[in-house]
Amino acid sequence: MTITKKEVVHVADLARLDLEGEAIDRFAGQIDTVLAYVDVLKGADTQGVSPTSHVISLFNAFREDEVGTHLEREAALANAPDKDDENFVVPRIVG
Amino acid sequence: MKLHQLTLYEAHERLKKKDISSLELTEAVLDRIDALDGEIGAFITVDRASALAAARAADDRIASGSPAMAGLTGIPIAVKDLICTKGVRTTCASKILENFVPPYDAAVIEKMKAQDAVIVGKTNMDEFAMGSSTEYSAFKPVRNPWDLSRIPGGSSGGSAAAVAADMCIAALGSDTGGSIRQPASHCGVVGLKPTYGRVSRYGLVAFASSLDQIGPIAKDVRDCALLMNAIAGHDPRDSTSAPRETPDYTAALKDDLSGLRVGIPREYTEQEGLHSDVSKAVAAAVATIEALGAEAVTVSLPHTRYVVAAYYVIAPSEASSNLARYDGVRYGFRNASGTDLLAMYRNTRSEGFGPEVQRRIIIGAYCLSAxxxxxxxxxxxxxxxxxxEDFETALEACDVILSPVAPTPAFPIGEKVDDPLTMYLSDIFTLSANLAGIPGMSVPCGFSQEGLPIGLQIMGRHFDEKTLLRVAYGFQNATDFHTSKPKR
Known part of the structure; x- marks a missing residue:
C-alpha cells in the first residue's frame, strides 16, 4: 500500500476537504491505485536532469509599471456569497 | 443544405455575399439546439436573447461595412464553460461555480466579440476539465451524437458534440491533457491544441497552469485555421503567452505534402490496449499521407512508458494549488452552516467539488506535501x-509525428467512471503534447466496425501549427471522413 486511509484523511484535511464514512474507503482505494501506478517514475533515469517548469523558453515577462483600469469594487463584490457595501463578509475568525 | 450544417468558411462566404443573415443563421443554430440538446446535453447555458442581439449587431456591421467584416463576424460559436464570458454565467460544470457570473471577458472572448462573433452558449464539460468522458460534469453527462449510449470524450465533450451535431458552427475548447483532441476524435470533428503560450489564457479558469491551452474545435481543417487566426496572439495579461508574431494560418492550407517527413513513433504502435480498428485506420491514414508525397520515418519516444504517471502527478499538483482559491469567500457557492471560518471552508469545498475533483486535489496535495x-x-x-527531449529529438528527424488520438473508439457511458486509473490510461497518446508544450491536432481518419469515429493525431514543433494544418488539410482533401455526419 502506497498511502493509508489515515494519510488520505490527513491530506484531505490539509486541502480543507472533509471525507466521511464510505467515501474514505472508496477514495483511499482509488488514490492508492493511482499512486502505486505512479511509482513507475522511480525507474526513470533523471540523474542531473533539470525539472521542466516552463515548456517554452520564456524568461522574465517584464512590462511597464503603469496605472491601468481594474475591476470596480461593485463588480468585484458582485459574486460574493456574503458582503456589505465595501467588503467580503466571512464568519467570525477571532472569538 | 440547411444553415446549421454550414462550415465556418461557407457561412462566412454566404454572409459576405448577403445570401443569408447572421440572424437567420443564428436562429437555425438555436433551433437545432432546441431540437437536439435535450438528448445530447452539450450545453450548460444557452443565451438566446444575447445571441440574437449579437447576430443583429453583426448584420448591421455587414450591411454598413463599417467596421469591415472579419472572419468570425456573425458566426454562431459555442464556448466551453470554463472560459469567462462577461455577464453570462461560467460554471466549469461545477456546483462550486454554479452561479458565477464573470465580471470580465476572457482574452479570446474579447477577440471574438471585437469581430462580432455570436456566442450561442456555454458547453458542458468534465468538472474543472478533469476527465476524459464528460461524465464528471456536476450537472449532466454529454452523449455522443454518433451513439447516445457512448461518451463524447472529454473534457471538452460538450464543444465537440455541439460541433458534430451542428448545434454551432464552430467551438472553443481547452486542452490540458487531450481535452480538445480526444473529444474531437470521438465525435468525428477537427480539434487543435496550440503550442503552450500561443493563445492567451487570460480568463480561462485554471486547471493545471503549465499545461492548459485554449483551442478550436471545428467541422473541418480550414475552419480550424480560421478560428486560430481569430484567437492566437500575445497578451500581456498572460505572462506565459509568447511574444511572437502569429502567421495567417490559412496560408498553410496547401494540398502538396511533398518534401515533408512524418514520424511514426515505434513505442505507440506497440502500445498495450490499442484497438485494432484504431491501428488499422491510423495505418491507412499514414499510407494516404505518404501517397500525397510525404515520407514516413520511424522515430522513437523512449520515455513513453512514464507519460501517464508524470502527467497524473503534475496536473493534480497544479490543480490542488489552483483550486485552493475556491473557499466560499469572494465568489461561488458557500455552505454557511458552520460556525467558524474553517468550517465554512471545509463545508463549502466538500459540498461544492465533485468526487473526481476531490480525488485530484488530494493526490496533488499529497504529491506536493513535505x-x-x-x-x-x-x-x-x-x-x-x-x-x-524525446520529442525535440524525434522532431529533428521529421516535421510532424502521426499517431492515434485515443487507443479505442468512444467507450460506453459508465464503463470507466468509477475506475480513475483506467480512465487516465486512455489518455496515453495525448498527454505528451501538453507535457512537451507542442501543438497537437485531431482529424477524422476513419470509423470503427461499429461506426464510431476515429481520429488521427498530428503533433509538431513548438509554434509550428501551420505544418500540422498543412498535413491535416492535405489528408482531409484526399478523404471524406470529415463530411460524414451522425444520423440525427
Missing part, C-alpha cells in the same frame, strides 16, 4: 524534461 515533493512532483518534472 517529504513527498521530491519523489513525486520533483521527479515528475524531471521526467517531463526527458519527455520533452
Amino acid at each position: 517529504g513527498y515533493y521530491e519523489a513525486y512532483y520533483g521527479k515528475a518534472s524531471q521526467v517531463r524534461t526527458r519527455i520533452r
